[in-house]
Amino acid sequence: MMKPFAYLKAKTPAEALAALNSKGARIHAGGTDLLGCLHDHLFTVDKVVSISGIKEWSGMTGRPDGGLKIGCLTTIASIAASAVLKEKYAVLAQAASEVASPQLREQGTIGGNLCQRPRCWYYRGDFPCARKGGETCFAVEGENQNHAIFSNGPCFFVHPSDTAVALSALQARLTVAGPAGTRTVPIESFFLAPEKAIDRENVLEPAEILTEIHLPAPAAGARSSYRKIRSRQSWDFALTSVALWLQVDKGMVSQARCWLGGVAPAPWRAAAAEKLLAGKKLNAALAASAGQAAAEGAVPMRDNAYKVEMVKGAVEESLLRLLA
Template sequence: MHPFTYHQATDAADATRALGAPAAVPLGGGTDLLVAMKEDIARPTTLVDLRRLPGARDIVLHDDGSARIGCAVRMADLATHAGVLERYASLAQAAASVGTPQLRAMGTIGGNLAQRPRCWYFRGGLPCFKNGSADCLAERGENHYHALFTPGPCHAVHPSDPLAALTVLEATVEVTGAAGTRTLTLDALFAGAARNASGETTLGADEFISAVLVPATAMGGNQFYEKLMQRGAWDFATVSLAAHRRIDGGVRIALGGVSLGPCRVNSSIEEDAATGGLDDDSIDALAERAMYDARPLEHNGYKVWQAQALLRRALRRLDPT
């Protein structure tokens, strides 16, 4: 591991100042970053610990149904917080499905969204696109866990469970940097992730995710998260699905494990799900249509079947009739 210094940020200005140093990076629970440093795929010179920033560990529930989740709120907090369970069940379920109890006790929501892909070529330090080469080695290699939807060159998927839940809840992220604070949609945060050789987010070098903002429309309704894994526990999703029938009747459905960022299904499928009254044939047809644009590689075609199975189940659970 390369030598580094540790800086515990006291407030947002201190954090952005520290992140302005060359090769300084934010530190959450360190569960991904320290492993990446040991694997020598991350070589920061300064770790800027965000966990003591004012409000970073707070989940603030607003009366209108919205919420502000500080960047250092841990997976275990999200999974067990009474207000999150009651209002945003899909997010609590997604957080509860992350890794192991130890990881959930350390991993933060900011770090979970900004964690690096789990592709074995990348993690193994091989000359892949994310390690500075021109090509994705998974494209014609061992691509069992890779993406169904990607513009390339990279075919890795985003490993986060909460990302799919936050996508259907239409959450945004508050980003803080030297120039101030801005709000990004999840699509904007991960724009161009597969073409970005140095990371997956659009954050500037001195910026960090200071909070996740959950809108009022995310509260209640019928929402859930389901995750398929190769092993029964302690694993990343091969495919996952988050769904939300909102109180206003609108439906949102997103898949995880199939792309390097948020992956909402086609809005026409969400509209049919919102109308409901679907018989088995219509449900089969919608599940097939949702995966029409999937482009499986040699070894990950099973993910299309998994996604369709999750979609069929979700369309039945979402049906209001």
């Protein structure tokens, strides 16, 4: 049976922050992940604080510098449908359109998508794994076909969020509010590798809320895309995904960003591929070499070496599509 908990629907940011500042309190945004976690006894709560009614944290507005502010409660569906995003930040709109199912996209929020808990079957199942305070990651010796090929351990889950990978390629900055005030965290520093923290996936302290996502103004000549490979074409998490952002000037790549999903406990930067692409004319041969470079450093486990080939192919294919 689920442990009883108190429930509060906050009406203002101040009310939400005050309500969260007590032991055992948790945020409820769309609830599509939180309720599953409680139902599966992944953790218990004393108080659930719904932030879904806070208008200040919903929707998108332009920034004075030409960038965009996205409130944490903006639904995945509205991000997928946004004409502005499709035109200026295609990688994010495409990633959002690949999240889960239409129903989950309508209910789920971008803040919740970034803060959702791992989907590893040992973590979600009835196993005392390292992430739940146990001594071992069962994926190391067990069923590891969906697990990480880039991880220093001790835990080998893959981060489940599609939008996290896209926002990494866009170099988003996140606003975090808490009892000590407000701080800005570059998305690159938001997610925590398991060797830094085994019991949480990001830098948020218990009473902190991710309130806003800020995108820089689109650069001249920039284009971007998101490619997700999954086992089935209905809802499913990524086996591998690629978020690409390129700035192209007279056919030459002046800057490249290449981030991978489905392969590591946090969005994974394919730095060798970025380095290879910068300053070169994009063609089929370069796309193939960048695909090879993107897989550098991968250490597959017994059943997931296929992801190494998937990374190579997905990066190459994404580059060729942007070239077309």
